[in-house]
Amino acid sequence: MLKSKRLSKKYGKKTVVKEVDxxxxxxxxxxxxxxxxxxxxxxxxxxARLIERESGDIMFKEKDVLEWNSTELxxxxxxxxxxxxxxxxxxxxELVEFGRFPYSKGNLTAEDREKVDIAIEYMELDDIxxxxxxxxxGGQRQRAYIAMVIAQDTEYLMLxxxxxxxxxxxxxxxxxxxxxxxxxxxxxxxxxxxxxNFASCYSDYIIAFKDGKILKAGNAEEVMTREVLEEIYELPxxxxxIEGRNICVYY
Amino acid sequence: xxxxxxSIIIIMLSIASVFxxxxxxxxxxxxRGDSHALLILFVSRLPRLTAVLITGIALxxxxxxxxxxxxxxxxxPQTGATIFSAQLxxxxxxxxxxxxxxxxxIGLAFLFAMIGTTIFMIMVQRTKFKNVIYIPLIGMxxxxxxxxxxxFISYRYNIVQNLKDWSAGNFSLIxxxxxxxxxxxxxxxxxxxIYANYFNIAGMGDDFAKNLGVNYKxxxxxxxGIVSLLTAGVVVTVGSIPFVGLIVPNLVSILKGDxxxxxxxxxxxxxxxxxxxxxxxxxLIIFPYELPxxxxxxxxxSGIFLLMIWRREVKRAA
Numbered sequence: 001m002l003k004s005k006r007l008s009k010k011y012g013k014k015t016v017v018k019e020v021d022x023x024x025x026x027x028x029x030x031x032x033x034x035x036x037x038x039x040x041x042x043x044x045x046x047x048a049r050l051i052e053r054e055s056g057d058i059m060f061k062e063k064d065v066l067e068w069n070s071t072e073l074x075x076x077x078x079x080x081x082x083x084x085x086x087x088x089x090x091x092x093x094e095l096v097e098f099g100r101f102p103y104s105k106g107n108l109t110a111e112d113r114e115k116v117d118i119a120i121e122y123m124e125l126d127d128i129x130x131x132x133x134x135x136x137x138g139g140q141r142q143r144a145y146i147a148m149v150i151a152q153d154t155e156y157l158m159l160x161x162x163x164x165x166x167x168x169x170x171x172x173x174x175x176x177x178x179x180x181x182x183x184x185x186x187x188x189x190x191x192x193x194x195x196x197n198f199a200s201c202y203s204d205y206i207i208a209f210k211d212g213k214i215l216k217a218g219n220a221e222e223v224m225t226r227e228v229l230e231e232i233y234e235l236p237x238x239x240x241x242i243e244g245r246n247i248c249v250y251y
Numbered sequence: 252x253x254x255x256x257x258s259i260i261i262i263m264l265s266i267a268s269v270f271x272x273x274x275x276x277x278x279x280x281x282x283r284g285d286s287h288a289l290l291i292l293f294v295s296r297l298p299r300l301t302a303v304l305i306t307g308i309a310l311x312x313x314x315x316x317x318x319x320x321x322x323x324x325x326x327x328p329q330t331g332a333t334i335f336s337a338q339l340x341x342x343x344x345x346x347x348x349x350x351x352x353x354x355x356x357i358g359l360a361f362l363f364a365m366i367g368t369t370i371f372m373i374m375v376q377r378t379k380f381k382n383v384i385y386i387p388l389i390g391m392x393x394x395x396x397x398x399x400x401x402x403f404i405s406y407r408y409n410i411v412q413n414l415k416d417w418s419a420g421n422f423s424l425i426x427x428x429x430x431x432x433x434x435x436x437x438x439x440x441x442x443x444x445i446y447a448n449y450f451n452i453a454g455m456g457d458d459f460a461k462n463l464g465v466n467y468k469x470x471x472x473x474x475x476g477i478v479s480l481l482t483a484g485v486v487v488t489v490g491s492i493p494f495v496g497l498i499v500p501n502l503v504s505i506l507k508g509d510x511x512x513x514x515x516x517x518x519x520x521x522x523x524x525x526x527x528x529x530x531x532x533x534x535l536i537i538f539p540y541e542l543p544x545x546x547x548x549x550x551x552x553s554g555i556f557l558l559m560i561w562r563r564e565v566k567r568a569a
Contacts, residue, residue: 050458074464081458087322088454088509098452101463106448106512132508152463 001026002047002156002188007056009042009212016042018212019056024156024205029182029189031199033223034209034232040192043209044158047190048079060156074102078154080145082161082192092136092144093129096120099151119151123177139170143177150181157181158190163198171195175202196248200224208232221246257520264527265304269296271531273539294427302430303422303530304523306485307495309436311522312443313481314496315503315515317368319454320474321375323386324504327496328482330387335394336367337479337486338418339401345417346408353432353487360483367397368475420492420545422530435484439477440519447511450474454509492526492545494552499525501559525551 003023009016017039024030032040045051047058049065058065060077068076096119100112108116120129123143133141142162149157162178163171179202181187193199199206199220206223208216210232216223224246229237237250269292270276276296280288314327321331328334340363344356371390375381378389405414443450452460453470460467485492499522503514526548533547 048462050461069464070461070466071464074462079458079462087324088319088451089504090509094508094510098448098455098463101448101452101465149462 002060005057008054010054016212028204030205031191031193031203032207038209039212077156078149078152079158082164096147096151099148116151119147123147138165156188160192201245298427299425302425305433307523307526308519309481310495311499311518313478315500315518316474319450325387331390332367332371332394333364333482334491335397337364337483339363356487361480364479420490433488451511498555
């Protein structure tokens with residue numbers, strides 16, 4: 001339902017994404033991994049139309065994303081970037097309500113309010129929903145933003161480095177919630193991940209990028225191998241299978 | 252901040268404002284239908300009151316929109332080059348299209364305000380170093396460059412004195428027949444209220460807006476258009492007044508947050524109240540003479556502004 005063909009992007013003379021073909025399995029969690037500058041975030045941004053592509057196609061539900069009406073696309077596909085500025089003094093609830101904007105244009109219906117409440121509950125923010133974003137910890141704030149895209153109620157959800165600036169405990173919690181989103185609400189989730197072991201343990205499908213190309217795409221076990229990881233990160237790694245998961249040791 | 256209380260205060264101050272002036276008018280004279288009292292009331296006092304209220308609303312709402320769009324709390328029509336650009340447009344209308352009247356003045360003031368503010372916004376977006384204080388400094392520098400052009404034109408045509416009279420905000424010359432251009436601000440404020448959510452979303456950034464299916468550029472330029480026209484209306488009719496667009500939205504933000512659909516009305520009310528207080532004080536301090544509105548607003552406004560910065564520093568240190 002979401003796939004690309006010969007997708008490319010240049011910044012000036014530097015090609016950051018080179019004729020990439022991928023498909024995102026429906027109803028699964030897909031992680032994009034790879035070193036900085038490998039093109040993962042660029043691909044995510046091109047899917048969401050936040051940056052223009054150089055050439056190639058991105059087909060989403062039988063139609064190129066460029067042909068989608070903005071509001072319709074916003075009801076089917078959402079993106080959350082890693083740096084969300086905190087310039088505005090909004091409460092969690094006010095922020096999450098903006099997730100309903102594609103549907104109600106700001107005049108919330110009963111259904112909208114219900115979705116907002118569900119999203120807040122889902123991200124376990126119920127008891128702090130009236131607090132301002134700038135009073136929250138990094139993890140709470142990240143959850144608030146994710147609650148907003150949950151309220152947006154799109155079938156596809158893209159999160160760029162959702163674990164950025166969050167400690168281990170909250171990272172685990174975040175991944176658990178993302179897993180729940182996929183299993184219970186049947187969302188297709190696409191993540192850009194830097195922590196390989198979180199990617200390995202929580203995703204169904206992994207796409208490994210290097211220098212703007214896809215080096216390997218497949219199930220977590222297929223991609224989390226010594227050969228693939230050593231090649232993309234240029235670093236000796238060891239893979240241990242612990243409790244049925246491939247865990248990567250690179251220290 | 253309770254809207255009802257603020258509204259009642261505004262109504263009481265408005266009534267008081269009508270009875271402050273060199274020529275004393277009394278309530279029973281008005282009720283009796285005394286023609287002299289009625290003349291003063293309808294030709295001078297009520298127009299002045301209306302002008303003060305609309306100006307307060309217009310400038311504070313313009314400031315609110317601009318702070319959202321520039322994503323910076325210290326940006327306002329004053330610190331974002333809008334006022335100075337409108338003045339340039341105004342003086343060009345005065346010098347080169349002398350007979351063309353108010354419409355031409357507002358039109359040119361609007362056009363220049365729009366161009367100046369757009370240049371400022373492009374500079375803001377191109378700046379990598381998005382320090383909160385640095386951004387308004389850029390705006391003030393740009394504003395000074397533009398006002399240098401204004402001064403150059405006024406030297407060239409020997410109207411430096413007149414420039415000072417036109418550019419400084421002044422309500423004492425407001426009479427029936429010369430302030431009605433201000434009414435252009437009211438529909439703009441209503442439009443801003445209807446589209447408040449869009450400005451809010453634009454305030455969260457380009458990517459954020461696109462994710463919600465909102466056309467960021469369209470919202471940005473519509474917002475700048477509203478800000479420019481509000482500012483042009485005020486600059487042409489009463490002159491420039493500092494600080495209102497800067498501090499009023501900030502005070503409301505501190506008290507009530509940034510959900511614009513909620514805070515726009517509060518901002519408008521507080522702006523009207525702030526300006527009417529300054530106007531009455533300015534008329535009473537050296538009665539029967541009056542202080543220019545820019546002076547009273549400047550003293551009160553800079554005090555509040557310093558408090559705001561201090562509060563921010565304290566908050567950051569904590």
